[in-house]
Amino acid sequence: MEDIGKYISTQSYDVVLLQEVWKHENYYTIRKLVASVLPYSYYFDSGIIGTGTCIFSKVRINDVAFHHFGLNGYPHKLMHGDWFGGKGLGLGQIDFKGFNIHIFTSHYHATYNYNPIKDVYLGHRVVHGVESAQWIKLSSSSADLTIYAGDFNTEPKDIPYQIVRYVTPLCDAWVEANGVDGGETSETPSNSYTHRSSLKESPNGKRIDYIMYKSGPNIHAETISCSLPLPDRIPGKNLSYSDHEAVAAKIFLRRKDSKPMSTRDFIRLQSCKEIDVKRNVVENAKSILDNSIRNTSVMKSIYICILLICLLLLFITFVPVPEAVSRFPGGSTLVDIFLFLVRLILIVVMCYLGLMSSLFLKRERHALRSTLSTLDCILENHSPGSRQSIDTTSATSSGGIQNYSKVGVLPPIGEKIASSDSGGDVSKHSILTVEENDNQE
Known part of the structure; x- marks a missing residue:
């Protein structure tokens, strides 16, 4: 945990989201090490051994909430242990240069058998995905920017991921920046915690850690870059920082200089995105349930x-x-x-x-x-x-841009959001940078 804290303290992140920080002592250790750069923090304390999720922020965290998932494993599966953790959806709200930003983080139930027929927890992760999608959708309709980052323990081809992406809906930062290939974060060949046997099924590893986002009414957001920034080994040690790789994203954010769209029309517009894909995902989710x-x-x-x-x-x-x-x-x-x-x-x-x-x-x-x-x-x-027709003309940009905000462009004045999953002595990271600039065209 000290190595994770030291790494974060040397970076210019504005917000860091951690998962699998099961011990309060580990949380306090990291908080002490990053206090000079991330003075505000919150630990989501729920369940028998805790949620393992927490937020560190450069700016004040104005509000927090936590939703406990309705299902989370079985008590008799002692070797799995997920039931004892308070898995759920953590929410923090921050203000940055007049932008209302909602930050969500989760750690879904682990996958112990990648065969869908034998995966007894698949239905539980579908519940996680649906509850996350609905909570984010219903609580963040007026937010200027919504971020959802963490360890979903589900791949892009799986229904829980597709529910979060298409039902909410959210943009996948990695896909926006790099396309559908690459981005593996778990059981990668270069990671010191990867068992060689796991590479037989997935030689390059699995992509199960994400940064997702969506813009709010009258806001334009797009991914500038998304990468896996952590080095393979901790300096001076033959160990990786985490059993998962980090995910770093930079997002461009600005206000639209056009006819304002009401929150109601924005919600209706969002609900009409990729309807056929959404219906197919929902049908598949129903079959699983x-x-x-x-x-x-x-x-x-x-x-x-x-x-x-x-x-x-x-x-x-x-x-x-x-x-x-x-x-x-x-x-x-x-x-x-x-x-x-x-x-x-x-x-x-x-x-x-x-x-x-x-x-x-x-x-x-x-x-x-x-x-x-x-x-x-x-x-x-x-x-x-x-289906109802919606007038989308208010979403069209018209000429000049004023008071625009950039995400991940100019480090000196930015706000960065990072998500990390630390299991025991290891951690995963998702990183987002938010920066603002005043400009007129």
Whole structure:
């Protein structure tokens, strides 16, 4: 964590977003090291072991909020551990030179099996994507610039990513600057934390860390550049800064010198972007959720069957022990201790199975159905019969530009936003720079 903090302190970032900072001590360490360049910070504290997400900013963070995702793994998956983390959507609001900027960060549930058929957490990440898309869309319609950065644990070909990009909708900074190729951030061949076996499936790694953004009403934004800035190794060490690569973006931002568009018309205009793609993504997401709901029913039946078997075994332990056993010295005592332990284990397992079949699976099923209803609403409102014509002339620029803002052009007066995911002693970074200039044409 010290190396991460030292690296950030030598850069001219304006905002840094971190994920997987599970320990408060690590957060305090980084905060101390970057205090001279990023004096404002906030840690999103939620869940059993915390969210692991936090914000560091050069300018004051005016407001913060956190939305806990409705689903986040299973409590019995102890080796995965995602259920114990308060995964969700962190939000911070800052003002920069009169621009209202909303900054979101998330860390989605990890993928432990890249086979979609065997990936039991795919439905959970779809829930993450839908909740993120809806929260960003509904809470940032009036923001001049909206940034969403973090570790989504999903590739561009996957539905959770496509939901965030097309349903919200948001621009992918890497795609805007470099096209669809490249940008791999996880399990890359040059990273010291990459297992060689993982390169068999993806020799170049996977792109699962992103900086996404959208401009607000009467604002124009575009990507100037997007890169992976971290060196392969920490200076003087044979270790990478993180098990993921950093993502750095510079975004051009200016106000449109044209007929102002109302927030209502802007929202309607945004909802009409790439409708056919959006409908296809929503349909695919619904299929995943339907399959996940069916799986909860199957798992409930399995849990109940195992529960009945355990109950039967518990009854068997109360069958009188043959007298022949009690004839051995201490035999009766040993049998009683053994049966007590067996009964205790069976009772604990039965309680767990009862909770899973009645409470946890019910909660999961309700969360999946709620998300499915949200997708139905989106699909209904974007069906061909519901399309409405919108006058988009107010979005057209007309000549001169005044008081424009540049993102990532002039380092001395800029505001930079960085997102980082640090797992244990490693961290991931997404970096954005915002700068302003006054100019007239």
